[in-house]
Amino acid sequence: MQKPELLAPAGDLIRMKYAFAYGADAVYAGQPAFSLRARENGFKNLDDLAEGIEYAHRLGKKFYLTSNVIPRNVKVEAFQNALLSAIDLKPDALIVADPGFVGWLREVRPEVEIHLSVQANTTNYLAAKFWRDLGVSRVILSRELRLSEILEIKKRLPDLELEVFVHGAVCMSMSGRCMLSNWVTRRDANQGACDNSCRMPYRLYANPEPQCENYQEHVGEFRLQRTDRPELDPIALDEDTWGTYFMSSRDICAIDVIPELMAAGLDTFKIEGRTKSVYYLSQVVRAYRMAIDSCAAQFEQGVEPELVKVSEESRRAISFVDGRGFMPGFLRGPLPQNYESTHEEAAGGCVAAQVLSYDSNTNSFRVNVKTPFSIDDSLELMTPSGMAPCKVSAMKDFKGADVDRLHPGTEGVVFLQDCDELLSFKMPYSFFVRKIT
Numbered sequence: 001m002q003k004p005e006l007l008a009p010a011g012d013l014i015r016m017k018y019a020f021a022y023g024a025d026a027v028y029a030g031q032p033a034f035s036l037r038a039r040e041n042g043f044k045n046l047d048d049l050a051e052g053i054e055y056a057h058r059l060g061k062k063f064y065l066t067s068n069v070i071p072r073n074v075k076v077e078a079f080q081n082a083l084l085s086a087i088d089l090k091p092d093a094l095i096v097a098d099p100g101f102v103g104w105l106r107e108v109r110p111e112v113e114i115h116l117s118v119q120a121n122t123t124n125y126l127a128a129k130f131w132r133d134l135g136v137s138r139v140i141l142s143r144e145l146r147l148s149e150i151l152e153i154k155k156r157l158p159d160l161e162l163e164v165f166v167h168g169a170v171c172m173s174m175s176g177r178c179m180l181s182n183w184v185t186r187r188d189a190n191q192g193a194c195d196n197s198c199r200m201p202y203r204l205y206a207n208p209e210p211q212c213e214n215y216q217e218h219v220g221e222f223r224l225q226r227t228d229r230p231e232l233d234p235i236a237l238d239e240d241t242w243g244t245y246f247m248s249s250r251d252i253c254a255i256d257v258i259p260e261l262m263a264a265g266l267d268t269f270k271i272e273g274r275t276k277s278v279y280y281l282s283q284v285v286r287a288y289r290m291a292i293d294s295c296a297a298q299f300e301q302g303v304e305p306e307l308v309k310v311s312e313e314s315r316r317a318i319s320f321v322d323g324r325g326f327m328p329g330f331l332r333g334p335l336p337q338n339y340e341s342t343h344e345e346a347a348g349g350c351v352a353a354q355v356l357s358y359d360s361n362t363n364s365f366r367v368n369v370k371t372p373f374s375i376d377d378s379l380e381l382m383t384p385s386g387m388a389p390c391k392v393s394a395m396k397d398f399k400g401a402d403v404d405r406l407h408p409g410t411e412g413v414v415f416l417q418d419c420d421e422l423l424s425f426k427m428p429y430s431f432f433v434r435k436i437t
């Protein structure tokens with residue numbers, strides 16, 4: 001069996017390096033003005049892109065240029081010029097959403113590989129065939145499809161590469177073509193400026209004039225009921241300390257569906273989240289890397305497809321990151337999306353520090369502290385190859401003073417008692433210290 005490609009988000013060069021260190025086969029990244037990530041995007045100019053593409057190719061990996069903005073007339077020319085310059089850097093493919101741009105690229109740069117963005121909302125085999133016949137080599141399917149629908153498209157079009165989202169946030173609209181953010185904050189989601197309005201907390205106030213003095217908060221339990229359909233279940237407006245999240249969807253986690261997606265011969269498994277932290281990215285990439293590799297090994301050993309299972313270690317890696325609560329997306333059917341979720345903490349611990357460098361003479365790490373931790377805490381070291389307990393003998397703060405506790409937002413040095421087995425993990429951009437709680 002050919003292993004599917006594991007495709008990870010790269011919000012900047014550092015994230016890209018972590019994604020590769022933890023097992024991604026390819027990354028996607030784009031220019032702020034022309035991909036749907038206008039803010040918090042580290043690929044600000046052609047030099048950044050050139051460095052990313054060159055780094056990926058040096059490792060024998062791939063770099064896809066996300067160019068999936070939905071341009072208005074005024075942006076067309078600038079977008080064309082930006083694409084022509086970026087194509088010269090030789091990314092492995094362009095991810096494009098706008099049909100006009102797909103047609104134009106086929107004319108002016110027929111040699112360039114085009115992947116059709118999820119923003120183009122491909123939901124059936126006729127649409128997929130249309131894009132294939134136009135010269136698109138890969139279609140990124142809508143996140144809202146069921147597994148059976150995806151399998152049918154693959155069966156009918158075996159020569160077309162299909163990419164599916166396996167992990168990350170989903171929109172409450174159909175894969176992004178949404179105006180909610182425009183309405184709430186005047187930030188256009190279709191130009192990459194979405195402010196995640198659907199995922200933010202909302203509060204219900206008694207007074208319709210928010211600026212007036214007796215602006216009152218409702219206290220209690222509330223339900224939203226469609227008045228013309230009293231038989232429908234009311235939507236709960238449960239509040240936590242921040243507010244209610246009734247439009248916020250749970251995140252996709254398709255780790256348990258990996259064996260079926262692999263058995264169907266799907267080509268690429270995509271992880272969402274160009275703004276996620278390097279820790280989140282590393283753990284999620286590691287989880288799917290382990291899942292793909294262990295399922296591939298089982299298929300190779302002749303295990304019956306319905307008996308192939310994802311390991312507990314893969315699931316555990318997912319549990320190490322925060323999220324909005326997980327669901328298998330729409331793969332298992334139409335009902336799992338849940339707009340009441342808010343935030344679920346990672347299980348059994350949290351990231352204590354990101355390791356910046358290792359000094360073998362003193363057996364110490366220079367770290368960037370993420371959450372406070374003490375010399376006596378139970379700690380473990382997370383690396384691309386696995387995890388190992390980590391005993392600390394001494395600590396120094398950013399001024400070089402001996403301390404027994406390090407604080408977030410600072411750098412420090414952590415001296416290890418014993419870590420012989422860890423010394424083999426000397427890759428840059430790869431270590432974390434995790435605090436076990």
Ligand code: SF4
Nearest residue numbers: 171172178189194198
């Ligand atoms: S507001 Fe929510 S649904 Fe709309 S584009 Fe942004 S994330 Fe997606």
